[in-house]
Amino acid sequence: MANTTANSTQKECSAGMLPIKDALTLLSGKWKIPIIMSLSFGGKRFKEITKEVVGLSDKVLAKELKELEENYLISRTALDTFPPTVAYEITAHGRTLEKVILELKNWGLQHRKMVTGK
Amino acid sequence: MANTTANSTQKECSAGMLPIKDALTLLSGKWKIPIIMSLSFGGKRFKEITKEVVGLSDKVLAKELKELEENYLISRTALDTFPPTVAYEITAHGRTLEKVILELKNWGLQHRKMVTGK
DNA sequence: CGGTATCCCCATTGATACTG
DNA sequence: CAGTATCAATGGGGATACCG
Numbered sequence: 001m002a003n004t005t006a007n008s009t010q011k012e013c014s015a016g017m018l019p020i021k022d023a024l025t026l027l028s029g030k031w032k033i034p035i036i037m038s039l040s041f042g043g044k045r046f047k048e049i050t051k052e053v054v055g056l057s058d059k060v061l062a063k064e065l066k067e068l069e070e071n072y073l074i075s076r077t078a079l080d081t082f083p084p085t086v087a088y089e090i091t092a093h094g095r096t097l098e099k100v101i102l103e104l105k106n107w108g109l110q111h112r113k114m115v116t117g118k
Numbered sequence: 119m120a121n122t123t124a125n126s127t128q129k130e131c132s133a134g135m136l137p138i139k140d141a142l143t144l145l146s147g148k149w150k151i152p153i154i155m156s157l158s159f160g161g162k163r164f165k166e167i168t169k170e171v172v173g174l175s176d177k178v179l180a181k182e183l184k185e186l187e188e189n190y191l192i193s194r195t196a197l198d199t200f201p202p203t204v205a206y207e208i209t210a211h212g213r214t215l216e217k218v219i220l221e222l223k224n225w226g227l228q229h230r231k232m233v234t235g236k
Numbered sequence: 237c238g239g240t241a242t243c244c245c246c247a248t249t250g251a252t253a254c255t256g
Numbered sequence: 257c258a259g260t261a262t263c264a265a266t267g268g269g270g271a272t273a274c275c276g
Contacts, residue, residue: 017152019226020219026229028146034135046258057250062259072232083257084256093232096225101138103221104145107214108137111144114190114211164238175270180239201237202276 023100026071031056031064033104036090036097039074043089073097141218144189149174149182151222154208154215157192161207191215 027033031053038044038052050061065088068074073094079085145151149171156162156170168179183206186192191212197203 016223017155019223019230020151020155021148021226022230023222023226024148024151028148030142030146033138033142037135037138058259059251060249063248071229078258081257082256084259086258093229096228100218100221100225103218104141105134105137107218108139108141110214111189111211112137112140176239177271178269196238199237200276202239204238 026067027097027100029064031060032068033097033101035061035064035068036073036094037101039088039090040095040098043087045088046086049088068094144185145215145218147182149178150186151215151219153179153182153186154191154212155219157206157208158213158216161205163206164204167206186212 034053034056035049038049044052046058046061046065049065050056050058053061056064065074065076069076072091075089075091077087077089079087152171152174153167156167162170164176164179164183167183168174168176171179174182183192183194187194190209193207193209195205195207197205
């Protein structure tokens with residue numbers, strides 16, 4: 001039962017941590033947010049994403065897109081053309097990330113000012 | 119001005135990405151935000167953090183604390199006692215992360231509902 | 237207690253080649 | 257074009273031991 005020590009901390013922390021761990025597990029890493037941002041300006045094809053997100057390889061992009069799709073953040077639509085055309089778009093759920101990304105951006109700006117000595 | 123083409127996308131994207139990349143580079147990974155959250159409830163000692171943040175090893179904690187300190191997010195105070203006592207605290211700048219963390223938490227909750235089928 | 241040093245492993249990445 | 261297959265290399269993380 002109760003932890004008698006410095007424990008409301010313990011409790012509140014583990015309780016509050018869950019959704020944050022979820023979010024972190026999914027979004028952490030160098031590429032997912034850049035990919036989502038790239039798509040948030042408009043749907044794109046595979047190759048277009050690799051061009052916009054500098055340093056991102058085909059293999060990694062394929063893996064990231066798969067994870068993002070499995071998590072309902074983007075949609076994938078393959079057209080039966082030749083050569084193949086595949087359109088990636090952000091979903092409504094993906095758009096709910098915009099607030100998070102905005103906060104991240106604001107904080108990044110603030111942090112940069114702090115580090116560079118204002 | 120009508121940037122109706124994909125060019126504006128390119129420009130806006132790389133411009134807006136910078137602070138986000140900064141933030142991501144610093145905060146990405148499994149541990150930094152959990153550590154900051156743990157400290158946001160009150161200053162703690164090394165061992166106390168390892169107890170609160172489940173799964174975090176000594177080696178990794180030492181590395182993470184170093185990075186957080188270098189980025190002015192936490193402060194480290196060593197007391198000259200035996201056995202040694204070291205107090206870690208969140209800084210004012212570290213507290214500016216609270217909004218980001220809150221958004222992350224809200225989003226994590228929302229995402230979990232979505233994935234578990236509401 | 238608060239770490240560092242060392243070894244070791246395996247997961248992620250890069251490079252390259254290939255296919256529908 | 258939109259990926260997959262394969263191989264090799266790198267390094268981050270666990271386990272353990274040790275030190276001030």
